[in-house]
Amino acid sequence: MTDTPDLTSLRRIGWREATLPADPRRLARVVAQHRAGYEMHDGSSAFNAQPAGHFLKRGLDPSLRPAVGDFVFLDRATHPVIEEVLPRRSVLTRAAAGERYERQIIATNIDYVLVLTGLDGDFNPSRIERYLTLVEGSGARPVVLLSKADTGVDVDAAVSALVARLPDDASVHAINAKDPATVPLLASYLGPGSSAVLVGSSGAGKSTLTNTLLGEQRMATNAVRSHDSRGRHTTTHRALLSLPSGGCLIDTPGMRELKLTGEENLDLFADIETLAAQCRFADCGHGNEPGCAIQAALASGELSPQRWRNFLKLHDEREEQAATLEARLKRKAAPKPAGKPKRGEWRRGDD
Structure with a gap:
């Protein structure tokens, strides 16, 4: 079975699905983002587009807005508008x-x-x-x-x-x-x-x-x-x-600052986590405690001091970012205080 012309074009911009979506709207990929809007490509031609109004709402999570790499649905107007971001695979x-x-x-x-x-x-x-x-x-x-x-x-x-x-x-x-x-x-x-x-x-x-x-x-x-x-x-x-x-x-532009999000698992350092689980005491601080598997690995050369220090740095940063994220989510979920009643407005308990 061969691809249709539209599907062949979309393959050029990374479309991996076996078929086209049933949605009649225009399908394209975000290839760049500028202050004035987005640059799009549908596999055949490049064009500019603006985001729909719901993407511009104040307080909207930025991750819900179109980003470079997204596949999106647009209307078929002369000046296209991005109406929906398709689910992301990564x-x-x-x-x-x-x-x-x-x-x-x-x-x-x-x-x-x-x-x-x-x-x-x-x-x-x-x-x-x-x-x-x-x-x-x-x-x-x-x-x-x-x-x-x-x-x-x-x-x-x-x-x-x-x-x-x-x-x-x-x-x-x-x-x-x-x-x-x-x-x-x-x-x-x-x-x-x-x-x-x-x-x-x-x-x-x-x-x-x-x-x-x-x-x-x-x-x-x-x-x-x-x-x-x-x-x-x-x-x-x-x-x-x-x-x-x-x-x-x-x-992408060069990145001078690479801050963790707080949602990383630090799987890269799974070997260190395994070593820590072998310490004599469950609450080992990995300092001078007897039976510390981390210190034994450092002494034997099994674990390099540089890697251990970097793990501690990333672990502490991850924990700090995770706490900041949790506090942010709690603030967003907290009920908003009631505003002052307008003149002439009655509220229960006022009488």
């Missing part, structure tokens, strides 16, 4: 910067999160662990890409050091983002119907890699600073791109 989020708790969607309906970090001064295993922790529960699979493998660094040593800190099933690839040979290396993640989001620090080479995967110099690139290997933001907003391989790639 959502990658982080806590927004600042003191106010709010989740920020990075991308939706993705199969892979390509975590790109340079093998220069940008290389930081603890930050990679933070990225992978954010990916947990998103519904997408993380893939770590170590760029700048051509810059004279000891690639094997860096890869070995990172792999030692990650679960056995973690995917790690050292790449040269400028080399066309990278395209077949990543083909299994970017084939027809697949969608991936590319994340990493400014200067890691996201735009360079995107150009290589596109086969053309479409994205602007800049040199990095020599003292810290960081770059300026050449990508200013998230954008979904169709690749020659048949897959879709969402390029």
Whole structure:
């Protein structure tokens, strides 16, 4: 059975269902979001659209609004309006910067999160662990890409050091983002119907890699600073791109702050949780208590001090964010105090 022309077009933008929905409205995917509205693509052409009024209501959970990667229904007007967001198969989020708790969607309906970090001064295993922790529960699979493998660094040593800190099933690839040979290396993640989001620090080479995967110099690139290997933001907003391989790639601006949402399970550190369960005392503080399995693992080299410190940092941050989220939900659920009665309005108990 072959696809209809409309279904074939939608495959180009990552539609994975076997059939088209019965809904008569126009189906498209959000490929970019701007202050003036949304950029859409229906597999055949790109166009702009505005969100319906119910998406603009004050106090609406931002996660309910259209985001890059969403499939949506629009009306068929000359100036289209987004009327409905279809259920998401995956959502990658982080806590927004600042003191106010709010989740920020990075991308939706993705199969892979390509975590790109340079093998220069940008290389930081603890930050990679933070990225992978954010990916947990998103519904997408993380893939770590170590760029700048051509810059004279000891690639094997860096890869070995990172792999030692990650679960056995973690995917790690050292790449040269400028080399066309990278395209077949990543083909299994970017084939027809697949969608991936590319994340990493400014200067890691996201735009360079995107150009290589596109086969053309479409994205602007800049040199990095020599003292810290960081770059300026050449990508200013998230954008979904169709690749020659048949897959879709969402390029993102560099992320300087990666705050947990409070809903992570920290599955990345399951081995540490297993060790903690082996301590002699259930309430072990993992300090000087006798029979502490954590301290024994640190002493034997089974657990690296850096990984233990990063686990504690992420655990405490997760707990703090979870408490903030719970308090926020309680405030929203609390009944609103009754307002003052208007002039001439009677209330029970007034007489």
